Amino acid sequence: MTPQALLETAVLMGLFVLAGGGYGGLYAAGRLRARSGLIRAGGVCWAAAFAIAIAIAALTPLDFGWKLLILASAVVYAIIPPVAWRYLERMHSGEQATE
């Protein structure tokens, strides 16, 4: 890995996770306040994360396996927030029903 590629790859990977986190945060905030604008902004963040993942796959000298792992986790990022949210809601509504 060249010195240049080292820094570029590391920064892209950091941004990738950060964008994924931004998606999770905005999505949850959007659901909480029932604002579709926030959820859409979250979607944009996820799209950014996915685009970064593609950039990592296309432009960096990482080994093939790692690129695959990053692309796969970009897809998994997409489903974690909605699944987690639905689970939390079910959990809490079940709680209120039993109380």
Added chain:
Amino acid sequence: MDIQDPSFWRSGAISTTLVMLVVLAFLTIDSLQVISVGGANVPKYDVINQQIGYAYNWSRRADVPVIGGPQPLFGKTVTEAEAAGLMRTGKLVIQSRACMDCHTIFGNGAYYGPDLTKSWLDPAWQQIWMPMTGKTTREDAMVEFLMHPDKYPTWTRAMPNLHLTEDEARATVAYLKWISAVDTNGFPANFGQAGTSP
């Protein structure tokens, strides 16, 4: 299967943990074989009787130690038992002086001083400290430096004098030579080959 039931997740937690622990146990058994002295990655202590290099290996895609012909440390070939004694003392020096709270070995430790993994191979001994100490061999320069580091500073972050005896300094040099022969999967990369990144 009710995912709202805590006991569902309790079973998940227990089984996941157990599976991971079993896998770790097997990997540990294998790893300990590889890293025991004389194992695949860690040479015997008497490797200090030989020349040690570090070169890029294309099939491994990493830098690996290269053990060459005889090159006795301090001009004296040691037995395996003598070498083990030196290593024991060397390790005790490294612990008692808290070397790794300034330096790193294999990149582990503190980051105030340079990494010592390949310090035996560092060109600075020949280029700087042999002329500075007036010693004719690398190991003698290392001993002199380790005993009086504050007399031979090379830059502002100088090494303090930790009052090593001569025996302790010689054992430390032996330890550093042995460490440089450990196969570290290519860490550090491009050692001593400024700008030639493969």
Added chain:
Amino acid sequence: MYRSQKLSLRYYAAAITLFGVMILFGLLSALYYLFPSMLFNVFNFNMSKIMHIDTLVIWLLMGFLGAVYWYLPKELGREVVGMWLAELMFWVFCAAVAVVAVVFLFVQYGGANEFSMWFINQGRKYVEAPRWASIGIVIVMLVFAYNVIATCIKAQRMTGILWVLVLDLIPLLVVYLDAFPVVTNMSVDLYWWWWLVHMWVESTWEVLIGCVMALVLMDVMGTSRRIVEAWLYIEVMLVLGAGILGLGHHYFWIGTPQYWLSIGGFFSALEPLPLLGMVVHSIYDAGMHRMKTANQPAFFWITAEAFGNFIGAGVWGFMMTLPQINLFSHGTQWTVSHGHFAFYGAYVCGVIAVLYVAKQHVSGAATLTGRAWKWSFGLLNFGMIGMVMALLLAGMAQAFYGRAIGGSTLMAFTAASENLWFTSGMWARMLFGVVFAAGYVVLVYDLLTSPKRVPVLQAQPEPA
């Protein structure tokens, strides 16, 4: 108030004091980078660093012990068994820490012999404390385990959270036994040393703080036990599922086989996934409970923990975890940056939250208000983010110039350390370190001053 809760307050006091000592030696350690000839041959960098990282371990541990002694009687509805022993151990613990500190400050190091290991300095990062003191820590932890288990037995009650806690104490103690031997072979030494450091920091402590947070959530936010327990089990599953083999990312370069590159890289690359779930969870909780909580400071610190953990462990960890990058970033200030952020996010925020829980109970205030806690919250977070950004820049400069270009020799290390990016990073770190220290001062001030009472009963209309 239970007797064990009084003991808990003592542990908190000791923890917050050592937090201050840690910051002090952190600032001093940072200063060496700027003025390297400072205290040369009198009190060298390594001793300052030891004080910084050892007090880090001890104050967090004391915070955890305090939190458990606080909640245990509440959880079981009875006084903790063996309190006199627990109280004695507190003083043993403090005395041992004080003696070790004096030895580190004034004796510092000894010769290459067993005497040094027993009485002066063992010189292995994080476990430098001499053997006698390490034995002391084992005894303190054994008594702690006895307190917890005996109380459960006496109360004839066991909750899910307590099961997790008790089971967690076993590996916590077992891996600490690695604090004693001198292993000549550095590869084997580091192999077990990482069991201790990683299994404490990234496994057993995570579970311990998970238990504490579960108790805090029930207490501060009124979350039901069923939900909290399910959440705790999920967390244990994810933390240990990824964390046990995540150990592999420490086995890239210590002489261990090549397969650890794949295993360690894979499991630590998974780490951001559960952390993302936790971010969603914390926002959910924030929305559901914000109106109900009477302890805003504790609530904010719990939320900060989720975000800090995501960014510190998730983003910062992911940047440098794959072997191809770690080959160059490992052992630079980049690591330092990640270490600071991850420790802060995962543990410091949580312990500060429990301190505020105790404050509310002790002061008897219906709600915690005021501006001081907001200032300390802001200063500590701002200071930490500034520090880790500065360290990241310095670390990247090291990886770039010193490692990838320079080839890791002494001269490459020197050149990278004199690079403008590096030196500016070190100055910026110092500056933000001072901001962090200011946050600490405000935190202590806020914890010690009694809150303004806004009792509902005495509320009277303002005279017209």
